[in-house]
Amino acid sequence: NAGVTQTPKFQVLKTGQSMTLQCAQDMNHEYMSWYRQDPGMGLRLIHYSVGAGITDQGEVPNGYNVSRSTTEDFPLRLLSAAPSQTSVYFCASSYRPAFFGQGTRLTVV
Amino acid sequence: KNEVEQSPQNLTAQEGEFITINCSYSVGISALHWLQQHPGGGIVSLFMLSSGKKKHGRLIATINIQEKHSSLHITASHPRDSAVYICAVVNTGTASKLTFGTGTRLQVTL
Numbered sequence: 001n002a003g004v005t006q007t008p009k010f011q012v013l014k015t016g017q018s019m020t021l022q023c024a025q026d027m028n029h030e031y032m033s034w035y036r037q038d039p040g041m042g043l044r045l046i047h048y049s050v051g052a053g054i055t056d057q058g059e060v061p062n063g064y065n066v067s068r069s070t071t072e073d074f075p076l077r078l079l080s081a082a083p084s085q086t087s088v089y090f091c092a093s094s095y096r097p098a099f100f101g102q103g104t105r106l107t108v109v
Numbered sequence: 110k111n112e113v114e115q116s117p118q119n120l121t122a123q124e125g126e127f128i129t130i131n132c133s134y135s136v137g138i139s140a141l142h143w144l145q146q147h148p149g150g151g152i153v154s155l156f157m158l159s160s161g162k163k164k165h166g167r168l169i170a171t172i173n174i175q176e177k178h179s180s181l182h183i184t185a186s187h188p189r190d191s192a193v194y195i196c197a198v199v200n201t202g203t204a205s206k207l208t209f210g211t212g213t214r215l216q217v218t219l
Contacts, residue, residue: 033206040211042208043197043209045207090152095199095207097142100144100151100153100154
C-alpha cells in the first residue's frame with residue numbers, strides 16, 4: 001500500500017518549458033488536490049478534483065492545468081514555466097484525513 | 110487577516126521542555142489537522158480532531174470548537190521533534206476543503 005506517490009522529487013526547468021508533475025494514490029479516494037508551498041505562506045490550493053472527470057480551480061490556478069481520467073491519478077501540468085512558479089508542490093489525497101505526497105521542489109530559471 | 114493563524118511562528122526549546130503551539134481559526138470547520146514537515150521532507154498528518162483531545166506518544170492535541178482554537182503540545186521535547194508544524198482546517202464553507210496556517214518552525218536543541 002503505497003499511499004500517495006508524487007514524482008519527480010526535484011526538477012529544474014527553463015523559462016517557457018512545460019512539464020507534468022505526477023500524483024497517484026492507491027486508497028480509492030475521490031478527493032485529490034495540488035498545493036504549492038512558498039516561504040512565509042501557508043500551502044495554497046492550485047486545483048482539486050472530487051472524482052474522475054471532475055476538476056476545479058483553487059486559489060492560484062493560473063499557469064497550471066489538471067485532468068482526472070482515473071480515480072488513481074491526478075497530474076499537474078505546467079504549460080509554460082515561469083520563475084514565479086518556483087516553489088515546492090504537494091499532491092494530497094482526501095482531506096479527512098489527508099495524505100500528502102513527498103513533494104516536488106521545482107526551480108524555474 | 111488569514112483564516113487560520115498559528116503562534117508562535119518560530120520556537121526554540123531545549124531538550125526536555127514542554128512545548129505548546131497554538132492555532133486559531135475564523136471559519137466554520139468540521140475537523141482540524143495537525144501536520145508535521147521535516148526540513149526538505151514531505152508532510153505527515155499527526156492528528157485529525159473535531160472535538161476534545163487526542164494523544165499519541167509525547168504529542169497531545171486539543172481543540173475548543175466554541176473558542177475556535179486548537180493547541181499542539183509536545184512533552185519531553187527531543188531534537189528529532191525539530192520540524193515545521195502546520196495547522197489545517199477542514200473548511201465547511203468552501204469546496205476547497207483545506208485551509209492552512211503558515212506553520213510554526215520548531216527547533217529543539219541539546
